[in-house]
Amino acid sequence: MGWLHSLFSPLKKLWVRLHSAHKKSRGIYILYDDVKSCPYEDVHVLWSILVESHKPPALPPIG
Structure with a gap:
């Protein structure tokens, strides 16, 4: 069963890293409800x- 753990351990670490990165992407907007109230x-x-x-910076005009 050690091989099963060695197979899923990196996948679990990757899942946690990707899932936590999603929460961090909200940035300052997690405070929005507090500021609004x-x-x-x-x-x-x-x-x-x-x-x-x-x-984000504005794109330069085309033309």
């Missing part, structure tokens, strides 16, 4: 600045 305007302004700074 916050009553302070300062928090909303800081959030908008943070979101604007994380947008």
Whole structure:
């Protein structure tokens, strides 16, 4: 049965790595609900600045 464990162990590690990478890809947006429910305007302004700074760069115009 050791061979069975040696076969599935790397697959399990790969599965965990891929699954955890998916959660990390959400980045700062995991805080969105907390920010949305916050009553302070300062928090909303800081959030908008943070979101604007994380947008992908715009593509240059074609033509």
